[in-house]
Amino acid sequence: MPDVKAYFRSPNTVARWWRPETSTYRHLYERELALVRRDLRSSTPASLLDISCGYGRLLVTLPADMRAIGLDISAEMLKLSRQNAPGRPLVCADAERLPFADQSFASITCLMSLVHFPRPDRVIQEACRVLVPGGFLIADIDNERSLGRAVKGIAKYVGSRSGVAMNSRGEGIFRTYTEETFCRMLIAAGFVVQHVDHIGFFPSTSIAFSGRRERHFLPGELSRLLSPLDGVLSRLPLARRWTTYVYARARKPENLREIGAAR
Numbered sequence: 001m002p003d004v005k006a007y008f009r010s011p012n013t014v015a016r017w018w019r020p021e022t023s024t025y026r027h028l029y030e031r032e033l034a035l036v037r038r039d040l041r042s043s044t045p046a047s048l049l050d051i052s053c054g055y056g057r058l059l060v061t062l063p064a065d066m067r068a069i070g071l072d073i074s075a076e077m078l079k080l081s082r083q084n085a086p087g088r089p090l091v092c093a094d095a096e097r098l099p100f101a102d103q104s105f106a107s108i109t110c111l112m113s114l115v116h117f118p119r120p121d122r123v124i125q126e127a128c129r130v131l132v133p134g135g136f137l138i139a140d141i142d143n144e145r146s147l148g149r150a151v152k153g154i155a156k157y158v159g160s161r162s163g164v165a166m167n168s169r170g171e172g173i174f175r176t177y178t179e180e181t182f183c184r185m186l187i188a189a190g191f192v193v194q195h196v197d198h199i200g201f202f203p204s205t206s207i208a209f210s211g212r213r214e215r216h217f218l219p220g221e222l223s224r225l226l227s228p229l230d231g232v233l234s235r236l237p238l239a240r241r242w243t244t245y246v247y248a249r250a251r252k253p254e255n256l257r258e259i260g261a262a263r
């Protein structure tokens, strides 16, 4: 595995490819932000830390009177954040070592980023440390069991049988997790998982064989047109195992009784 942190610290890396707002699959990211808005509305936290805030995609949507801080390892992303969300405090740091005292925040978000950390378990533990008791973490992962991954697996197999290698662009800086592993990491850090949502049954997977043009399994437009079905499919126990992203809201318990009740 390459030095992932060095990659994200370097200019001309993530800022070049992370463009969810102009992506043809932006409906998936809009759905994610809608879930965040729902979860923030339900308890209106006094303060928020956005771990790996990127170019400020979430920060720009927060109410001006909410105390919110963005943190990212990439100075380049923070520069974009500063332009997009002027006035928000920003910190350049590694999410595995949060430069904040214990119990500093009422809520934490970590969107589309856990999959890039060499040790996501450490980041989740750090999030738990800097949250006040009763505070909550919102985070998501790319689902190892998604329909898109399955399609990619089949394409890789067929390609290797016919002697055509598949481009593995991005695979060194990115990992997928199952919903169970994700929830286990949250629980091991001391969180109680309050709810899990599933985003994007119809995948945005692209497949590229060496020397050939990248192809999308489903054209973005079609994936978007089918997205109203996501809501239905994500409620069906079998189908929801296959969604592209798994999103969770987890609470840091206030007392031992709460931990016991959750077990």
Ligand SMILES: C[S@@+](CC[C@H](N)C(=O)[O-])C[C@H]1O[C@@H](n2cnc3c(N)ncnc32)[C@H](O)[C@@H]1O
Pocket: 005, 008, 014, 018, 051, 052, 053, 054, 055, 056, 057, 058, 071, 072, 073, 074, 077, 093, 094, 095, 096, 110, 111, 112, 113, 116, 117
């Ligand atoms: C795919 S982007 C997501 C950005 C933002 N959360 C969003 O949803 O738009 C991943 C972000 O994680 C940041 N990142 C990667 N490794 C990090 C680390 N160890 N500590 C802090 N940020 C990190 C990258 O610089 C990048 O901004």
